[in-house]
Amino acid sequence: MTTSTTPEPSATTPLLDLQALVVAVRRRRRLWCAMALLGLLAGAAVAVLMPPPPTAVTEVLVAHKEDQPNDTGTLIRTDVEVLGTTRIAEKALRSLNSSEDPEDFLRDYRGAGVTNNLLKITVAGGSDAEAVARARALADAFIADHVQRMRATANAEAKALLDQRDRMKDELAQVNKDIGGRSPETETDPQESAGIESLFARRAELSTRIADFNQRAEEARVGTPQVVAGTQIVDAPRPVKHSLPKAAATDAAIGLVLGLVLGLALAAVGVVVADRPVLRRDIAANLGASVIAELPRRPGRRRQRRRTRLARERLTAHLARTVRGSTEPVSLLELGCAHGTSVIALDLARAMAAEGAVTVIDGLPGPQLAGRRPKPGDPAVVGAERAAAVPPQERRLGVGSVAPGTAWTDLRYLGTQTVLVVRAGHGSAAWLHTVARQLADQHIAVIGVVLIDPDPRDRTDGTLWDGLHTALRGRSERPAQQPGRRRTERQPMWAARGADNDQEAR
Known part of the structure; x- marks a missing residue:
């Protein structure tokens, strides 16, 4: 057997030839074009056959006692999580006289923080009227729960301050009693005079602190009405209008992109595997x-x-x-x-x-x-x-x-x-x-x-x-054959x- 060997090229063969990969994927354009078209049709079909349920939206202004200009949104994110609890869902269902399970109701609404103090609530229902009623019930339930929590916090803070004030009042009464029990004959004694002066200083300090605790307790109570008045519905519940052509165009575009990406991925994998x-x-x-x-x-x-x-x-x-x-x-x-x-x-x-x-x-x-x-x-x-x-x-x-x-x-x-x-x-x-x-x-x-x-x-x-x-x-x-010479095989x-x-x- 006669064979000839081809010498190995000097350049090292790359693990993946991108030029060959691009050319092979382009030759399989029927596959990824068909996948893109299928994604386009599937997206449009989903928009037509599975329209979104009737939805209502409302916005609630939430006031916090701890509001700061440099807040990073922690408070409003906490409010969103509180809105997604079964306690709020149960209160809303109770106001609607509904026997639906609160855990099932949680899947029909969601909250989102628009700003540090603005909460947006989106609720789905069987009809536009039902969605609007659910949105209002949720907003009222959240506001009532938020106000109750703020009041409970303010009352607990005021009670703690008043308890400290009462303890200081008892101590002040004891100091006054000690001052009143001293006899006039002891005023000439230097040691007794120093003790009386310390008692008077202690009485003045206790009186100042008692006044301070009274003021702080009053401020704690006064702050609650501001929070209560500031938490309210600023955008009444209203149904959300859905445009079928717009939804179909959006879903079709998304399906087109996903189908194209999937088709290109399948074509690339097929090219690499088939070699x-x-x-x-x-x-x-x-x-x-x-x-x-x-x-x-x-x-x-x-x-x-x-x-x-x-x-x-x-x-x-x-x-x-x-x-x-x-x-x-x-x-x-x-x-x-x-x-x-x-x-x-x-x-x-x-x-x-x-x-x-x-x-x-x-x-x-x-x-x-x-x-x-x-x-x-x-x-x-x-x-x-x-x-x-x-x-x-x-x-x-x-x-x-x-x-x-x-x-x-x-x-x-x-x-x-x-x-x-x-x-x-x-x-x-x-x-x-x-x-x-x-x-x-x-x-x-x-x-x-x-x-x-x-x-x-x-x-x-x-x-x-x-x-x-x-x-x-x-x-x-x-070379040309010379005349008269037999051509050899x-x-x-x-x-x-x-x-x-x-x-x-x-």
Whole structure:
């Protein structure tokens, strides 16, 4: 077996080729476009089929005794959490004469702090009237609970201050009693005089502190009416109007974005997992042969159809020159493009029919060639089982497949030299490597690769510059045969057998 090894490139292969990933994801635009469209329709359907329940909203101004200009919102967040307790829900349901479970009612409303002192309550109900009634009941229940808590706090503070005042009054009475129990004869005693002065000083201090506690208790009581008056409903409960077109547009936009993101993610994961080369650089590297031509899979507009026709004519002319200059039979082997390969084979056979009889050997698994309707002037097409009956003087053009399930040993009967017709993104990198290795084992030289359905933005180089003997341009650069000298048979150059792993390549 004759094999040629391709030296490992100097540049290290990246773990993830972003260019190939972007190109492969773009080729799967049907998937992510379909996902985006599905998300768009799903969002619009949700807005139409599942409209939001009737909702009412109200705003409550909440006054706090501890309000400070630099408050970070701690107090209003506490009020929001208090609103979401079963105690407030139970009071609201009691005022509505409803037997609903408070825990179930908690799921129908929510609170949000607009500012440090403004609380917004949103309530859902069976109708607009019921939602408005629920919102008012919740606001009243919260205000009553808030006022009760503020009053209880103020009363507890005032009681503590008054208790301290009473203790000091008792102590003041004892001091007064001690002062009144002193006899006038003791005033001349220096020690007794100092004791009396300390008692008078203590009485003055206690009197001042008693007055201070009275004032503080009074302030504690006075502050409660300000809190009570400041906590009130500033925006009466009202139903919230829902616009179906606006809701449908919003939900559709959200569904579109989510579907697009999900589609791109699925496409990227599928590309990485499948590992199917799309760029001509990668396909040429895995097959060990240069890309000699490219053809679109489907002709599009009129200008593109003209370009496709010219590209087919140039490819046919190149292949015809190659077949004429070859002393060995040439075959076309397809991977993912049986119809395109059959068209190329028929065009090539028609171009060579003017120089002599040409027989196309059909080795394709499908009816692309055998089931067609022959036209006047078309070459003869025979099956692979009748290839031995073809006269030796006729040119043979084999057409086969290298798809999974191929009988590799039968490919040599189609031709010892071949042109691979490969659809971009069809075969995985492992399978392209398998094709190159099997063709090398069967001593089938690969002339070049015709790439079907390439990416139009692909700017990579599909030529193996270290293996020009396998490219079509390299085969055409041969010395002219001298007159009178018999042309010797050219030894075939076999397809490069790729390395199974990095260690073997090194």
